[in-house]
Amino acid sequence: MASGDIMQAAVNIVIDNGIFLFAGVNLQMVRDKCAESINFMYERKMLIFMTQLKCFQHSVFKLIGIDEKPKDVSAEEAKILATNSSVKVTYNYQKAYISFMFRLYDDSKDYAEKYLDCIGNTWPNLFAAHAFQAFHMGLISFWLARKSREQRWYER
Numbered sequence: 001m002a003s004g005d006i007m008q009a010a011v012n013i014v015i016d017n018g019i020f021l022f023a024g025v026n027l028q029m030v031r032d033k034c035a036e037s038i039n040f041m042y043e044r045k046m047l048i049f050m051t052q053l054k055c056f057q058h059s060v061f062k063l064i065g066i067d068e069k070p071k072d073v074s075a076e077e078a079k080i081l082a083t084n085s086s087v088k089v090t091y092n093y094q095k096a097y098i099s100f101m102f103r104l105y106d107d108s109k110d111y112a113e114k115y116l117d118c119i120g121n122t123w124p125n126l127f128a129a130h131a132f133q134a135f136h137m138g139l140i141s142f143w144l145a146r147k148s149r150e151q152r153w154y155e156r
Contacts, residue, residue, distance in 0.1 A: 010049045013037045017056055022132055027064045034060055051077045052090045059094045063101070085121040092118065093133050100140045105147055112140050 017037055020030045034057045041050035054073065061068055081087050096111035115137060145153030 006044060006046075010041065010044075010046050013040060014049055014052060014056075017053060018132060021056075021060065027060060031057070031060050031064060047076060048080055048084060048087060051080045051084075051087050055081075055087070055091045055094045059098050062098050085118050088118045089115060089133075093137070096140055097136050100136070100143065105144075108140055109144055109148070112137065112144060 014037070017030070017034050020033055034053060038050055038053045038057065041047070041053060054077070081091060092111045092115035096108055096115055099107035099111055141153045144150070
C-alpha cells in the first residue's frame with residue numbers, strides 16, 4: 001500500500017478475511033490470505049489487528065484439520081490478548097465458534113460465556129461484520145439452551 005488510510009485498510013483486511021471464510025471460499029485459500037494479511041499487519045506494526053487475525057487463523061487451521069496454533073506469539077501479543085477487549089471478543093468468539101462446529105459442549109459454553117462477558121466493553125460491536133458474530137452466538141446459545149435446559153441461554 002503506497003498511500004491512503006492505513007487504519008481503514010487494516011479494518012477492511014480483517015473484515016475481508018472473515019467474509020472469505022463465511023462466503024465459502026476454499027479453506028486453503030482462506031489460510032493463505034490470512035497469512036498474507038498477518039504479514040501485512042506485522043510489516044506495519046499493527047499488532048492489535050495482527051493478534052485478531054492470528055485468532056482467526058487458528059480457527060481456519062482447525063477447520064482444515066491442522067491442529068497447530070499460529071507461530072511466534074510474542075509477549076506483546078499475549079499482553080494485547082489479555083488486556084484489549086476487542087481482541088478478547090475475537091478470541092472468545094473464534095473459540096466458541098470452532099467448539100460449536102465440532103460439537104464440544106463444555107468448550108462452547110465456556111467461550112460463549114467469556115464472549116458475552118466482554119462484548120459490551122468493545123467498540124467494534126457496531127460493525128456490520130459483527131452480524132456474523134451475533135448470528136453464530138445466537139446459534140451457539142440456542143444449542144447450549146437445548147443441551148443444558150438452562151433458562152439463561154434461552155434469554156440471550
